[in-house]
Amino acid sequence: MILFFLMSGLFLGWSLGANDASNVFGSAVGSKMISFRKAAIIASVFVILGAVIQGAGTSKTLGKLGAVNALGGSFTVALAAAITVYMMTKFSLPVSTTQSIVGAIIGWNLFTGNPTDTSTLSKIVVTWVTGPVLGALFAVPLYILVSRFKKRAGIHMILFESYIKTSLIIVGAFAAYSLGANNIANVMGVFIPAFNLEEMNLGLFRLSSSQQLFLLGGLAIATGIITYSKKVMETVGSNIVNLTAEAALVTVLAESLVLFVFSSTALSNLLIKVGLPPIPMVPVSSSQVIVGCVIGIGLYKGARNINFRILGEIAVGWIATPVLAGLMSFFSLFIVRNIFNIYVGGKISPQSETLQVMTGTGDISQVMKYVILVIIITVVIATVYYYMLERKKSREFRKSEERFWKYIK
Amino acid sequence: MALFARTTKQTIIKIDEFFDNIDLGILVFREGIRAYIKGDTESFQRHLSKVDALENSADRLQREIENTMITHSILPQHREDVTKLIDEMDEIMDGIKSSLNEFDIEIPEIPECLFDNMISLAETSANAAEELIPAARAYFRAPHTVREKLLKVYYFESETDKISFSIKKKVFHEMHELDLAHKAHLRYIVHHIENISDLAQAAADMLSIMAVKVIL
Numbered sequence A: 001m002i003l004f005f006l007m008s009g010l011f012l013g014w015s016l017g018a019n020d021a022s023n024v025f026g027s028a029v030g031s032k033m034i035s036f037r038k039a040a041i042i043a044s045v046f047v048i049l050g051a052v053i054q055g056a057g058t059s060k061t062l063g064k065l066g067a068v069n070a071l072g073g074s075f076t077v078a079l080a081a082a083i084t085v086y087m088m089t090k091f092s093l094p095v096s097t098t099q100s101i102v103g104a105i106i107g108w109n110l111f112t113g114n115p116t117d118t119s120t121l122s123k124i125v126v127t128w129v130t131g132p133v134l135g136a137l138f139a140v141p142l143y144i145l146v147s148r149f150k151k152r153a154g155i156h157m158i159l160f161e162s163y164i165k166t167s168l169i170i171v172g173a174f175a176a177y178s179l180g181a182n183n184i185a186n187v188m189g190v191f192i193p194a195f196n197l198e199e200m201n202l203g204l205f206r207l208s209s210s211q212q213l214f215l216l217g218g219l220a221i222a223t224g225i226i227t228y229s230k231k232v233m234e235t236v237g238s239n240i241v242n243l244t245a246e247a248a249l250v251t252v253l254a255e256s257l258v259l260f261v262f263s264s265t266a267l268s269n270l271l272i273k274v275g276l277p278p279i280p281m282v283p284v285s286s287s288q289v290i291v292g293c294v295i296g297i298g299l300y301k302g303a304r305n306i307n308f309r310i311l312g313e314i315a316v317g318w319i320a321t322p323v324l325a326g327l328m329s330f331f332s333l334f335i336v337r338n339i340f341n342i343y344v345g346g347k348i349s350p351q352s353e354t355l356q357v358m359t360g361t362g363d364i365s366q367v368m369k370y371v372i373l374v375i376i377i378t379v380v381i382a383t384v385y386y387y388m389l390e391r392k393k394s395r396e397f398r399k400s401e402e403r404f405w406k407y408i409k
Numbered sequence B: 001m002a003l004f005a006r007t008t009k010q011t012i013i014k015i016d017e018f019f020d021n022i023d024l025g026i027l028v029f030r031e032g033i034r035a036y037i038k039g040d041t042e043s044f045q046r047h048l049s050k051v052d053a054l055e056n057s058a059d060r061l062q063r064e065i066e067n068t069m070i071t072h073s074i075l076p077q078h079r080e081d082v083t084k085l086i087d088e089m090d091e092i093m094d095g096i097k098s099s100l101n102e103f104d105i106e107i108p109e110i111p112e113c114l115f116d117n118m119i120s121l122a123e124t125s126a127n128a129a130e131e132l133i134p135a136a137r138a139y140f141r142a143p144h145t146v147r148e149k150l151l152k153v154y155y156f157e158s159e160t161d162k163i164s165f166s167i168k169k170k171v172f173h174e175m176h177e178l179d180l181a182h183k184a185h186l187r188y189i190v191h192h193i194e195n196i197s198d199l200a201q202a203a204a205d206m207l208s209i210m211a212v213k214v215i216l
Helices: A002-030 A036-054 A056-065 A071-090 A097-112 A118-153 A157-194 A209-228 A230-238 A245-261 A265-274 A286-300 A308-338 A362-408 B002-037 B041-071 B079-106 B112-141 B143-174 B180-215
Strands: none
Touching: A002 A036, A002 A071, A002 A097, A002 A157, A002 A209, A002 A230, A002 A245, A002 A286, A036 A157, A036 A209, A036 A230, A056 A097, A056 A118, A056 A157, A056 A265, A071 A097, A071 A157, A071 A308, A097 A118, A097 A157, A097 A308, A118 A245, A118 A286, A157 A209, A157 A245, A157 A286, A157 B002, A157 B112, A209 A230, A209 A362, A245 A286, A362 B041, B002 B041, B002 B079, B002 B112, B002 B180, B041 B079, B079 B112, B079 B180, B112 B143, B112 B180, B143 B180
């Protein structure tokens, strides 16, 4: 039953992976610096790690926007957001899962008659603007720095690109971690108030109820990355602007910094200690940040090679996503409540807290343990298989070369 | 990652080696023509076999570089340009080999009054190709200097044209003692020598565009 209600969240996670992985490795794959296969594996692993280790901060903020207080409600809200993201992805538009889930939650608030917390909403919406601006602000100086280094160092182009490639893998891993940490709230945030799972002991570490949800969400994102993100990656990487290798590195680095800034509670606490205002823990739209980075670099280079038609399409997606998700959520809730007779939540009053919490038995923890074991075994088998395949290919290639030179002689 | 760095360094070494081969080939071409004109057959044959070995080595390196660049996804965005450049430069090597072979097979009879002009033609044509090498090397390390380095290629190419024009004019207008077949043969040989600078210019045109693409 738990897994059934989580289905819509997992679907949303899958959509997020299919769509937002392009923001992590799109520029690298689009510029052909890294193969899609390698990018997908790295992104999947680090998204899961980011979600489980650092996903709590942004989830709280989303909970404040609208505490969906029934499983049916969580299910429907996540489903509406997921369908919206899926539809936008189908048209190869880099869409924001953040906007989708925010639109869907507002749809739930409107349906149930709950007020929308305007201060939280404005905080989130402000990041929709500051995210890309900050991305551009990070990207331009970084780009100048890397370009000047390249020019002054007189380093061989091939060696420089090999450094860039290695850096892209490292920075991409960091970006994937930040994406998992920042965006897992979009996937599993609406389920946290409605779920209370037993703490899971894995020997080396323990997973709390929300972390178990984040792990499931992370796995769904990873599935989305592996199965469906290739097309969107190519759109982001090569269609907006022709990215050079160093520009590809800088966009990913700038994006990961922005995502990290908006999801690091440690950094926020540090600022408070210094006497500065805290950073809001808000799920940022990675799609918007990456476009901000790309535009920043494009403008610095003279805006000659920016494809404004694609930017226009993306902008339409930004406006359409929350509106579409809100409408979808509202009408889905109507159908679920009136046709399927499922309770989707009601007005929250300060006196009576009508939270319908699903408490998990020990069974779900057992299932999770098996899931983790299966994943580890699959990863090991896949790695060995991949290694053997690569060896076989290179051996065959070497033989064919030897034959070629033999016949030439 | 260490394995990858090794492949990268090996590719860089191979590209440098390829350029060294072309550079040596040009040097041997120049000396080969001089030896032929001066009638030093032994030295000419030595240069001919040297060019043959250099051309073989260049072909092998070219194939290895292209294979490594594709299989290890090296310079994905500029790979096509780099392989085309290497191909164009290999054409120069092929031109050198075929030119010296023409001398070996057809044994053109060069009148003594044209000795200096022919040597000068070979020198200038070889100079044009020679000036291409530093520009091609610079493409990988300092692309913004490529275009200024290429100026010399264009200069020597135009000088080669002038010398070739003056030789042909001399052969057809002043040397009435030669029969038409001899004149046509000399013109053909002049074309062959001149061809080296033309090939260098074609490569320079390409390199110039490649450099702009990298800088912008």
